[in-house]
Amino acid sequence: MSSCTTPLPLDSLRPLVFPVYVPTVARGIGMGAAAPVMTLRAVELGASAAVAGLAVALVGLGQVLGDIPAGQLVARLGERGSTIACTVVGLAGVLLCLLAPTVPLLCAGLLVVGLSNAVWGLAQMTFMAESIAFGRRARAMSLFGGAMRLGFFAGPFLGALAILGLGTRGGFAVQLVTFALAGALMAALPLPGGTAPPVPAPISLIGVTRLHHRILCTLGAGSLLMGAARASREVILPLWAHQIGIGAATASLLFGIGAALELVFAYPAGHLMDRFGRLPVAVPSLAVLAVAYCAVPLTQTTAALGVVAVVMGIGNGIGNGVIMTIGADVAPAAIRAEFLAAWRLTHDGGAFAGPLLIGALASAAPLALAAVSIGGVAALGAAVMRHYLPRYVPWPPRPAPAETFEERVIR
Structure with a gap:
């Protein structure tokens, strides 16, 4: 995904369907599929109920911590570059959750996923703020939030099917596939408009x-x-x-x-x-x-x-x-x-x-x-x-x- 210097047409949001909304649904599905199994996987690895609850909170903590450097990263790499980077990092975090043999490694994976979410969300938000004409801005943003919610709503159902075959790791397996799909869609599809050079010295x-x-x-x-x-x-x-x-x-x-x-x-x-x-x-x-x-x-x-x-x-x-x-x-x-x-x-x-x-x-x-x-x-x-x-x-x-x-x- 690249930065646009000219707004999209005021009367249409269709150019955003495949570069933004479809990947967002896919990523939401991954988050929704993993959400119910985070606690269960921690318990399976020997965590107490309190520690399992804390493990789940690490995704939110990672997102908060990720917001701190995310602005400089997106400004320096651009939306496309930062999307590719956070997809790679997110896949590493999910893979760690999927294969973690201990609770500390599972917690580390969840924290990394949260960091990835922060950069992903900022890259999407920055792109839409730059490219969508003012008269369509709220609808574009609302549909973006709705796409994430749709994915999160559908994710547990797909995760349940995977859990039948893979156990609690099935939810993370779905997340791994959907994260990769979302990143590939956003990185591969060109978006309308010109490409703006990255800011040389981010604040x-x-x-x-x-x-x-x-x-x-x-x-x-x-x-x-x-x-x-x-x-x-x-x-x-x-x-x-x-x-x-x-x-x-x-x-x-x-x-x-x-x-x-x-x-x-x-x-x-x-x-x-x-x-x-x-x-x-x-x-x-x-x-x-x-x-x-x-x-x-x-x-x-x-x-x-x-x-x-x-x-x-x-x-x-x-x-x-x-x-x-x-x-x-x-x-x-x-x-x-x-x-x-x-x-x-x-x-x-x-x-x-x-x-x-x-x-x-x-x-x-x-x-x-x-x-x-x-x-x-x-x-x-x-x-x-x-x-x-x-x-x-x-x-x-x-x-x-x-x-x-x-x-x-x-x-």
């Missing part, structure tokens, strides 16, 4: 933070809070289901229903953002999540928890792609990759910290308090977004005024 994450600390501390705070609110539902729903006596299979079904609704809302969310701006999507998304989390302690039956799961799925679905879109809006063209790495770090850091916060609260207080606390986090995120996001983005966009987008956000 470090610290340098980007110094230059743009105001926007990273304002809108970035909203991104962090949204990341925490989104990721926490993967912990709250199963834990609360267990507490009120709902079986694991039923809890998984409820979660799957919510995940399916996220896919349904992917494109409509992007259309709303392109038509009315980012604010009418970002704030309701967090507000709906806040209400759903606060309603969790009120549920005592499968049906009631199912309603909450549906509401959470809708809340997360209508915000699909909003963080990537806002990041593309505010990223300065001269250091786009480096800035987007810092921007992704805010969201990924929140997504990593959210479940940890629930774990800490649940160990010291009732689980209901943890659910309400995350609801408060989501509500605070909605307030931050409402204050710092522009109220309206015209569609089709009018010529940009002298005042920059960042200046309007900070004002």
Whole structure:
């Protein structure tokens, strides 16, 4: 994949289908296939339940750590070069997970996969921010998020077939194949537009933070809070289901229903953002999540928890792609990759910290308090977004005024 200097046609996203969306579905399938077996494989290798849970968290930690150098790597190598590099690294990590004879080696493999995910996501996001015309940006980003969710949704089913023949390693085998397929598709297919030379001296994450600390501390705070609110539902729903006596299979079904609704809302969310701006999507998304989390302690039956799961799925679905879109809006063209790495770090850091916060609260207080606390986090995120996001983005966009987008956000 190479950097484009000219936007794709405003009225079509079809040029992105094979270079971006199909590889993203493939990579999502790999992540979804491996997700259910990470814990099981660690237990098979002799890990305790606590250590197995920590092993799974290493993927998220690797992604957070990978965000730190990812901007400089993408700026130096370009999107195509960094995609090839992170595919090779990701395949090495998956292969290590597949063949690991001990828990430490499995943990190392999971961490490497997380590092690869960070560079992959940034390369995709940077390319779309550079090549998609503004009037189609939100739809392009929302479809990208929807493609990853579609793959993650389908992955466990393909993984289950492989597990029948290979045991728990089957999930990693599927991940190995899909990672290789995704990397090959993105590296081999040319994309429209010219090729821009790599930036000769990329700026470090610290340098980007110094230059743009105001926007990273304002809108970035909203991104962090949204990341925490989104990721926490993967912990709250199963834990609360267990507490009120709902079986694991039923809890998984409820979660799957919510995940399916996220896919349904992917494109409509992007259309709303392109038509009315980012604010009418970002704030309701967090507000709906806040209400759903606060309603969790009120549920005592499968049906009631199912309603909450549906509401959470809708809340997360209508915000699909909003963080990537806002990041593309505010990223300065001269250091786009480096800035987007810092921007992704805010969201990924929140997504990593959210479940940890629930774990800490649940160990010291009732689980209901943890659910309400995350609801408060989501509500605070909605307030931050409402204050710092522009109220309206015209569609089709009018010529940009002298005042920059960042200046309007900070004002």
